[in-house]
Structures are given as C-alpha cells and as structure tokens.
Amino acid sequence: MKRILTGVALAAALLLSGCGGDDSSTPTSAGSASGVSGNLTVLAAASLTESFNQIGKDFETANPGVKVTFSYAGSSALAQQITSGAPADVFAAASPATMKTVTDAGDANGEATVFVKNQLVIAVAKGNPKGIKGLSDLTNPSLKVALCAEQVPCGAAAKKALAAANVKVTPVTLEQDVKAALSKVKLGEVDAALVYRTDAKAAAADVEGIEFPESSGAINDYPIVALKSAPNPSAAAAFVAYVQSGPALDVLVDAGFQKP
Numbered sequence: 435m436k437r438i439l440t441g442v443a444l445a446a447a448l449l450l451s452g453c454g455g456d457d458s459s460t461p462t463s464a465g466s467a468s469g470v471s472g473n474l475t476v477l478a479a480a481s482l483t484e485s486f487n488q489i490g491k492d493f494e495t496a497n498p499g500v501k502v503t504f505s506y507a508g509s510s511a512l513a514q515q516i517t518s519g520a521p522a523d524v525f526a527a528a529s530p531a532t533m534k535t536v537t538d539a540g541d542a543n544g545e546a547t548v549f550v551k552n553q554l555v556i557a558v559a560k561g562n563p564k565g566i567k568g569l570s571d572l573t574n575p576s577l578k579v580a581l582c583a584e585q586v587p588c589g590a591a592a593k594k595a596l597a598a599a600n601v602k603v604t605p606v607t608l609e610q611d612v613k614a615a616l617s618k619v620k621l622g623e624v625d626a627a628l629v630y631r632t633d634a635k636a637a638a639a640d641v642e643g644i645e646f647p648e649s650s651g652a653i654n655d656y657p658i659v660a661l662k663s664a665p666n667p668s669a670a671a672a673f674v675a676y677v678q679s680g681p682a683l684d685v686l687v688d689a690g691f692q693k694p
Contacts, residue, residue, distance in 0.1 A: 469668070470497050470499065470500055470666075470668045470669040470672045471497070471499030471500055471669070472499065472500065472501075472666045472669060473500075473501050473503065473665070473666060474500055474501065474502045474503070474523050474524070474666050474669040474670065474673060475503050475505070475521065475522045475523050475524075475665070475666075476490070476502060476503070476504050476505070476522070476523065476524040476525075476526065476673065477504075477505050477507075477512045477515065477516065477520075477522045477524070477525050477526070478504055478505070478506055478512075478524075478525075478526040479506070479507075479508070479509045479512070479526060479527055479528035479587065479611075479656065480506045480507055480508060480528075480611040480612055480613045480614075481528055481552060481588070481611075481612050481613070481630045481632055481633055482506065482526055482528075482656070483504075483506050483613065483636075484632075484636045484689060485632070485685055485686050485689045485691070486504055486506075486526070487504065488685050489676070489677060489682045489685055489686075490502040490504060492676075492681060492682070492685070493672075493673060493676050496676070497669075497672065500669055500672075502673070505522070506611075506613075507610075507611055508582075508583075508585075508586040508587075508610045508611035508612075509527040509528045509529060509532035509533075509586065509587050510532050510535070510585045510586055510587075511610065511611075512525065512527070512532075513525070513527065513532045513533070513535040513536050514535070516536050516539075516541050516661065517535060517536060517539045517541060519663075521663070521665055522661055522664070523660065523661060523664040523665060523666050523667070523669060523670035523673070524658065524659070524660055524661060524664070524670050524673055524674060525542075525658070525659055525661055526549075526656065526657075526658040526677070527546075527587070527656065527657055527658075528552065528587035528588065528612075528654055528656055529587035529590065529591075529654050529655065529656075529657075530546075530548075530655055530657055531587070531590065532587060533546045533657040533659065536659070536661075537659070540662065541661055541662050541663065542659045542660070542661060542662060543659065543660040543661060543662045543664065543667070543670070543671075544659065544660065545659070546657035546658060546659035547657060547658060547659070547674070547678065548655045548656060548657050548694045549656055549657070549658050549677050549678050549683075549686075549694060550656045550683075550686050550687075550691035550692060550693065550694060551653050551654065551655055551656065551691065551692040551693070551694060552630045552631065552632055552653065552654050552656060552690075552691055552692065553630065553631050553649050553650070553652075553653050553654075553692065554588070554591055554592060554595055554628050554629065554630060554631070554646075554649040554652060555628075555629065555630070555631045555634050555643035555644055555645055555646070555649065556568075556569070556572070556626050556627070556628060556643070556644040556646060557615075557616055557619045557626065557627045557628075557629045557633070557634045557637075557641045557642070557643055557644075558619065558625065558626050558641060558642050558644060559619060559622065559625070559640075559641060559642070560639075560640060560641060560642060561642070562642055562644065564577060564625050564626070566625070566626055566644055567644065568599075568644070568646045568647075569595065569596060569599045569601045569603075569646050569648060570599065570601055572601065572603045572626060573601060573602065573603060575604075577625045577626060578606045578623070578624040578625050578626075579603055579604075579605045579606060579624060579625065579626050579627065579628075580605055580606065580607045580608075580609060580615045580618040580619065580623075580624040580626070580627035580628075581603070581605040581607075581608055581609070581615065581627065581628055582608065582609050582610070582611065582612055582614075582615050582628070582629075583608040583609065583610055584608075586609075586610060586611060586612070587654050588611070588612040588615065588628070588629065588630060588654075589608070591628075591649075591652040591653075591654050592628040592652070594651065594652040595628070595646070595648040595649055595651065595652040596648075598648040598651045598652065599646075599648040606624060607623075607624065612629050612630055612633050613633065615627040615628070615629055616629045616633050616634070616637055616641065619640075619641050620637060620640045620641060629643075630654075630690075631643055631645075631690045632689050632690035632691055634690075635689065635690040636689065636690075653692070655694070656691070658674055658677055658678075659674065660673075660674050
C-alpha cells in the first residue's frame with residue numbers, strides 16, 4: 435500500500451510539473467504581438483518627429499521585445515546616409531524624390547508606400563505681429579523670411595508654391611530641415627518661414643500657421659520602405675505595416691497630416 439501511494443504521489447508531481455512548464459512557456463511565445471524582437475533603427479524626415487515618437491512607443495507596447503530608435507533629419511541628408519551605407523532598418527521620407535534616391539540605388543526592400551501627405555503654411559510668431567496674410571506679403575523687404583534649402587522636400591514644396599503664386603522671396607537663411615526653419619521663427623530670428631502644417635501645429639504654443647491657397651498645389655507625399663540591408667528585417671517589415679495601420683494613421687492625422 436505504501437509503494438502504491440508513493441507511486442501515485444510521484445505521478446501527480448510529474449503532472450503538476452508538466453503543467454507548470456506549459457504555463458511558463460506561454461508568455462515567452464506570446465511576448466511579441468507579431469513575433470518580432472530586437473533593436474529597430476528608423477531614419478525619418480524631421481517633420482515626422484512628434485508623430486513617430488508616439489507611434490514608436492505604441493509599436494513597442496504592441497511588441498514588447500522591440501526597441502525603436504529614431505534618427506530625424508532632412509530627407510535628402512538621410513537618403514545620402516543610406517546610400518553611403520549607414521545601417522538602418524526603415525526609411526520614411528517627406529517626398530517621393532528623396533525616396534527615389536534610395537530606391538534607385540537598390541537600397542530598398544520592395545516598393546515604397548505613401549502613408550500620409552503634408553501641406554505648407556506660413557509660420558509666424560504668436561499673434562502674427564507683422565500681419566502676414568499670404569505669400570505676397572513675404573516680398574516685403576523689411577521682413578526676414580526663412581526657407582528650407584531646395585534639395586530638402588519642404589524647400590522644393592516652397593519653391594513650387596512660390597512659383598504658383600508668381601512670388602519671389604529672398605530668404606535671409608536656407609535651412610537643411612523644416613524644424614530648423616521653424617526654430618528661426620520660434621527664436622524671433624525671422625518674421626516668417628514656410629513650414630509644414632504639422633510642424634506649426636506641434637509648435638502652436640509659440641507660432642501660428644497662416645494658410646495660403648497656393649499650398650494646395652505643393653502637397654508632399656510621404657513614402658516609407660524597409661531597407662534592403664536592414665539589420666532587423668522582420669521588425670522593419672512589421673513597423674512599415676504598423677505605420678499604415680489605423681492606430682498609427684490616427685496619430686498622424688491628429689498631428690495635421692492628411693490621409694494618402
């Protein structure tokens with residue numbers, strides 16, 4: 435009888451041990467919603483800073499095994515970094531032209547997809563002390579105006595909008611990304627700058643965005659793509675897909691971007 439009871443107790447212990455092993459393995463296999471993990475490096479246009487910071491946090495929450503690192507700058511500078519061999523997983527550009535630099539070099543993994551659009555406004559100091567109403571006001575020689583350099587998407591869009599309005603503006607500075615141009619207004623170093631609607635909205639505590647009709651003809655498409663040499667290709671593909679999902683699009687639209 436004693437041997438029988440001992441055998442039963444041993445069998446029970448083994449059964450419980452087996453159940454415990456199943457429970458401990460479940461969180462490991464379900465630790466990431468999409469099965470991705472590791473570090474993910476995203477190079478993104480400066481105008482995406484606030485939105486992508488939030489989207490990155492949301493992506494990490496959905497995929498606890500992933501750590502997202504962003505590098506923001508002018509799209510043309512980022513494209514040059516990629517074609518020069520800089521290690522990165524994803525590229526999000528502020529124009530198809532800068533994305534083409536990467537795809538033409540064979541550095542993209544598949545085709546780039548447009549995920550949002552953006553439009554220019556005239557950024558002025560809070561309260562619009564100079565009374566600026568449109569592009570023609572920027573020709574006033576007493577005004578200091580900042581523009582993005584032409585090779586940067588916001589600069590290319592500004593050039594197109596000014597041409598549509600038949601307006602010639604002589605800027606006091608040409609900046610390498612839209613955040614730098616906006617900073618000049620925030621610091622009071624210029625009276626106005628042509629920036630994206632999203633950037634003016636993000637800095638609403640310090641600046642106002644003046645809408646102008648010619649901006650409708652200079653709307654920028656924002657494409658995104660996973661990179662061919664991505665150190666973490668599975669996470670890159672998952673992030674590109676997530677950026678195009680409903681939750682991410684809600685964040686982008688709330689920031690002032692337009693749906694593609």
